[in-house]
Amino acid sequence: MSQPLEPIIKIENAHKRFHTLRGTVHALNGVSLNIKPGEVVVIVGPSGSGKSTLLRCINRLETLDGGSITVDGILLKGARNINKVRAEVGMVFQQFNLFPDRTALGNIVLAQRVVRKRKKAEAMARANELLAKVGIPEKADSYPAQLSGGQQQRVAIARALAMNPKIMLFDEPTSALDPEMIKEVLDVMLTLAREGMTMVVVSHEMGFARAAADRAVFMDGGVIIEEDAPDVLFSNPSHERTKLFLSKIL
Amino acid sequence: MDERTRTEQSQPIHLPPPDESGDGLTPPGPYERIINWLAGLPWWALILGVVAVAVLYSMLTSEAYRRVIQSLTDNPQSSTEDLYNVVQIVGEPTMIVGRYAGETQDSVTTVVDELLDTVIGTSQVTRTGFLLAEDPASITLRTDGGLVTIPKDRIVDEQREMVGGNEQITLTYIERVTVSGTLTKRTDKTMTIRTVNEAAQTFAVSRVLSRTVIPCTQVNAPGCEEGEYVTIERQGEIVTGTLNTLSNTNLSLSLPDGNTREIRRSDIDRFDVPTLTVALNARSAARSIVPDDEVRIAFVLDTDIMKALDELETLDDVPVPLRYADGQSRVVLIGYGTLDEALAATGAGEADALLYLDDGPDRRYVETWVEDNPRAGVALPTPPRECQKGCKVTVKLNDDVLTGRIEWETDDEIRLVTTEAQYIDLDRSKIVENRRMEPGACALNNLRGCNAGIFLTLRVTFQAYGLALLIGLFFGLLRVQTNPVLYAVSTLYVEVVRGIPLLVILLYAGFVVSPQIRDTFGVNLSDEQEAVLGLAFGYGAFIAEIFRAGIQSISRGQMEAARSLGMSYPQGMRFVVLPQAVRVVLPPLGNDFIAMLKDSALISVLALPDLLQLGRLYVSRTFRAFEGYNTVAILYLLMTLFLSMVVRIIERRTRLPH
Ligand SMILES: Nc1ncnc2c1ncn2[C@@H]1O[C@H](COP(=O)(O)OP(=O)(O)OP(=O)(O)O)[C@@H](O)[C@H]1O
Numbered sequence: 001m002s003q004p005l006e007p008i009i010k011i012e013n014a015h016k017r018f019h020t021l022r023g024t025v026h027a028l029n030g031v032s033l034n035i036k037p038g039e040v041v042v043i044v045g046p047s048g049s050g051k052s053t054l055l056r057c058i059n060r061l062e063t064l065d066g067g068s069i070t071v072d073g074i075l076l077k078g079a080r081n082i083n084k085v086r087a088e089v090g091m092v093f094q095q096f097n098l099f100p101d102r103t104a105l106g107n108i109v110l111a112q113r114v115v116r117k118r119k120k121a122e123a124m125a126r127a128n129e130l131l132a133k134v135g136i137p138e139k140a141d142s143y144p145a146q147l148s149g150g151q152q153q154r155v156a157i158a159r160a161l162a163m164n165p166k167i168m169l170f171d172e173p174t175s176a177l178d179p180e181m182i183k184e185v186l187d188v189m190l191t192l193a194r195e196g197m198t199m200v201v202v203s204h205e206m207g208f209a210r211a212a213a214d215r216a217v218f219m220d221g222g223v224i225i226e227e228d229a230p231d232v233l234f235s236n237p238s239h240e241r242t243k244l245f246l247s248k249i250l
Numbered sequence: 251m252d253e254r255t256r257t258e259q260s261q262p263i264h265l266p267p268p269d270e271s272g273d274g275l276t277p278p279g280p281y282e283r284i285i286n287w288l289a290g291l292p293w294w295a296l297i298l299g300v301v302a303v304a305v306l307y308s309m310l311t312s313e314a315y316r317r318v319i320q321s322l323t324d325n326p327q328s329s330t331e332d333l334y335n336v337v338q339i340v341g342e343p344t345m346i347v348g349r350y351a352g353e354t355q356d357s358v359t360t361v362v363d364e365l366l367d368t369v370i371g372t373s374q375v376t377r378t379g380f381l382l383a384e385d386p387a388s389i390t391l392r393t394d395g396g397l398v399t400i401p402k403d404r405i406v407d408e409q410r411e412m413v414g415g416n417e418q419i420t421l422t423y424i425e426r427v428t429v430s431g432t433l434t435k436r437t438d439k440t441m442t443i444r445t446v447n448e449a450a451q452t453f454a455v456s457r458v459l460s461r462t463v464i465p466c467t468q469v470n471a472p473g474c475e476e477g478e479y480v481t482i483e484r485q486g487e488i489v490t491g492t493l494n495t496l497s498n499t500n501l502s503l504s505l506p507d508g509n510t511r512e513i514r515r516s517d518i519d520r521f522d523v524p525t526l527t528v529a530l531n532a533r534s535a536a537r538s539i540v541p542d543d544e545v546r547i548a549f550v551l552d553t554d555i556m557k558a559l560d561e562l563e564t565l566d567d568v569p570v571p572l573r574y575a576d577g578q579s580r581v582v583l584i585g586y587g588t589l590d591e592a593l594a595a596t597g598a599g600e601a602d603a604l605l606y607l608d609d610g611p612d613r614r615y616v617e618t619w620v621e622d623n624p625r626a627g628v629a630l631p632t633p634p635r636e637c638q639k640g641c642k643v644t645v646k647l648n649d650d651v652l653t654g655r656i657e658w659e660t661d662d663e664i665r666l667v668t669t670e671a672q673y674i675d676l677d678r679s680k681i682v683e684n685r686r687m688e689p690g691a692c693a694l695n696n697l698r699g700c701n702a703g704i705f706l707t708l709r710v711t712f713q714a715y716g717l718a719l720l721i722g723l724f725f726g727l728l729r730v731q732t733n734p735v736l737y738a739v740s741t742l743y744v745e746v747v748r749g750i751p752l753l754v755i756l757l758y759a760g761f762v763v764s765p766q767i768r769d770t771f772g773v774n775l776s777d778e779q780e781a782v783l784g785l786a787f788g789y790g791a792f793i794a795e796i797f798r799a800g801i802q803s804i805s806r807g808q809m810e811a812a813r814s815l816g817m818s819y820p821q822g823m824r825f826v827v828l829p830q831a832v833r834v835v836l837p838p839l840g841n842d843f844i845a846m847l848k849d850s851a852l853i854s855v856l857a858l859p860d861l862l863q864l865g866r867l868y869v870s871r872t873f874r875a876f877e878g879y880n881t882v883a884i885l886y887l888l889m890t891l892f893l894s895m896v897v898r899i900i901e902r903r904t905r906l907p908h
């Protein structure tokens with residue numbers, strides 16, 4: 001597992017607070033994590049433990065209140081062109097967040113044209129290639145509402161991949177799916193992992209974690225409780241809280 | 251995974267084509283579908299529909315309604331030549347004349363004269379300098395300001411003088427030409443401008459006193475037919491009507507068709523108006539009358555003496571013997587067969603006075619008679635009094651002579667063109683400046699000229715709505731910002747404007763903002779622009795709220811997805827959120843458009859002749875409130891129904907597939 005490379009994501013003592021009417025929520029309470037290029041990291045943890053917040057901070061959809069995150073050598077805080085960083089980091093959401101007024105193809109083409117400034121033909125070619133890769137080339141002209149959940153999530157993955165990102169973030173990509181569709185999405189993610197994509201995946205799919213992940217991280221209460229190889233963490237956790245959590249979900 | 255994909259591909263879903271569904275039924279045609287649809291409606295809807303159709307039909311076929319509709323729609327003609335009234339400045343005057351007559355001074359002058367005839371103005375420049383070069387087409391001078399080369403055909407005046415052995419020349423030449431007139435045709439390359447309007451008269455053949463044919467050889471008109479050009483001596487027109495005013499210079503009368511006509515007295519050959527003449531026996535004028543004395547009044551038998559007596563009472567200063575003729579003394583009326591007899595009798599003392607009321611050619615006969623017979627013993631204490639107002643009057647205008655081309659002639663009427671229209675073709679590339687362009691008459695091929703009624707309502711509504719969309723979008727976008735200043739500014743606008751009646755906003759725009767803009771920036775806003783601004787500003791607040799709701803109805807995940815793909819906030823708005831929001835807001839925006847069309851009726855407070863204002867004018871002119879306001883209401887209704895249909899179609903067409 002150990003690679004002699006610099007980490008592509010470096011999280012140091014990250015703090016994030018949300019101020020709500022009911023008081024302040026400490027969503028991240030000093031998280032440090034390094035991820036090397038090509039590494040696949042799975043994050044597990046109970047609801048509200050700050051997993052999504054961590055991913056969103058890596059993409060700077062949220063800004064940190066303390067600590068720092070460096071992505072591909074660029075310190076996110078105060079980064080000049082955050083959109084450039086974002087284009088290098090693809091994100092897949094639990095709720096897919098496809099653009100409902102565009103076809104599958106249109107969804108994949110849009111950002112290529114707007115952000116990457118690709119020619120229309122080039123963007124279309126790339127989109128078709130990716131649709132084939134995620135296994136739904138025939139759905140190019142379908143609108144999101146005409147697709148099943150699994151197909152939508154695969155379009156969302158293709159959309160993120162179209163930007164040629166160096167890192168992919170997945171926030172519970174399968175938890176809004178019916179069981180029979182989960183596999184088709186996980187298959188795509190597995191292929192991606194085998195191809196050497198750097199991936200941070202929030203997921204409770206143990207099978208996927210065992211097969212694809214280099215490392216598993218358990219978070220609770222805004223901090224990382226422990227991290228280890230997936231096999232070790234899942235079958236032989238060292239912390240009580242991890243044991244308790246795993247006993248609930250297994 | 252690959253296997254799965256293949257399975258999906260190898261099993262395309264085969265739907266049977268709809269027509270061959272096996273039971274032999276063909277889909278119903280449009281006629282059956284309409285019948286089926288009608289049959290499905292409740293009975294009262296059918297009755298209402300029939301009534302509505304009947305009302306519309308009777309409205310559209312009734313003369314009264316036809317008139318209202320015409321006045322509400324600015325009376326468009328079906329087509330017109332007059333697209334614009336224009337003033338154009340043309341850089342190269344030679345392009346207008348297009349010919350250079352020669353080299354001598356005379357021929358140059360001829361061309362220029364012709365030029366000056368056909369154009370309205372020229373800007374001339376005078377330069378003095380020493381002759382440097384001269385060729386048949388141009389003269390080059392060395393002046394204070396450097397070398398100038400002037401085409402000879404533009405030279406208006408030329409003076410040569412020897413100064414110290416050199417020839418000094420002062421030239422006046424045409425720099426630019428101003429052409430004004432009516433734009434009648436416009437193509438990519440040329441503009442046709444009518445510089446002289448046709449003048450023509452249509453009159454009764456019976457008025458022609460004599461006709462002289464001008465031979466074609468004397469007429470400079472290609473395609474002239476012998477007998478087409480004539481000089482007509484014409485009897486003055488006879489106009490009959492009711493006298494409105496009678497002054498020393500003018501006479502105004504109401505014609506039987508309701509129009510009024512002003513006629514200059516110098517154009518009048520003769521006019522007949524009831525005239526009352528009071529003549530006295532010279533001795534009776536001085537007679538002292540005691541009560542019960544007898545006053546004898548002479549009159550001509552076939553004139554209306556009772557009317558004359560009535561008229562007498564309206565006189566300011568009734569002469570003495572007659573002053574007592576109203577009951578204090580006995581009045582004896584003596585009728586004579588002719589006016590001459592009556593005058594002679596009055597002179598002889600058979601009568602004290604003569605009353606003569608006539609509207610014929612003899613109405614002033616007494617005046618001349620007294621002048622001609624100074625010793626007859628008849629006196630005229632006051633000049634004959636012409637009716638000043640309200641009487642029937644017949645005017646005969648002076649005879650005149652017309653020269654021109656007969657355009658057509660029937661048994662009754664003749665149309666003579668006295669001035670031919672003149673046109674100039676301008677090369678558009680030579681036009682330096684459009685000074686002024688005002689749309690010509692309202693016509694179906696020139697809707698720009700339609701400035702009132704339904705056209706104004708529609709134009710103001712469309713312009714105001716376009717502007718309101720921009721304002722609304724702008725403030726709507728500010729309303730969803732997290733920046734507290736932007737949010738506060740936009741909220742302030744929305745809350746304030748929504749809380750003020752639109753009528754008040756319009757009055758503000760017209761009477762507060764517009765004068766302020768004029769004073770501060772020197773920009774004069776037209777009434778129409780004020781109305782557009784007022785409506786747009788007032789509606790912008792509602793539209794901003796619609797946009798805000800629309801944007802907020804799009805889930806936050808959309809913007810996050812856009813941003814996670816590397817788009818900036820504006821890009822995410824522009825490419826992801828707004829296109830979805832627009833779909834959401836289309837129905838409420840359509841409703842607002844219809845509401846604005848209705849509210850545009852308020853602009854009549856800015857003295858704009860919109861649909862409602864014209865309706866009100868029509869009603870106040872004709873007292874036909876029922877027809878007037880009915881038509882206004884129906885026209886608004888037709889427009890809003892049509893628009894809501896359009897909105898519904900757009901809504902359906904932009905709906906996403908499920
Ligand atoms: N925008 C927000 N405003 C206020 N509180 C927030 C916001 N986002 C997250 N939180 C709070 O921060 C905490 C961590 O949330 P987060 O979404 O990261 O949890 P999670 O581990 O992803 O949970 P889950 O498994 O349910 O997705 C939670 O208590 C949540 O209520």
Ligand SMILES: [Mg+2]
Pocket residue numbers: 051052053171172
């Ligand atoms: Mg989460």
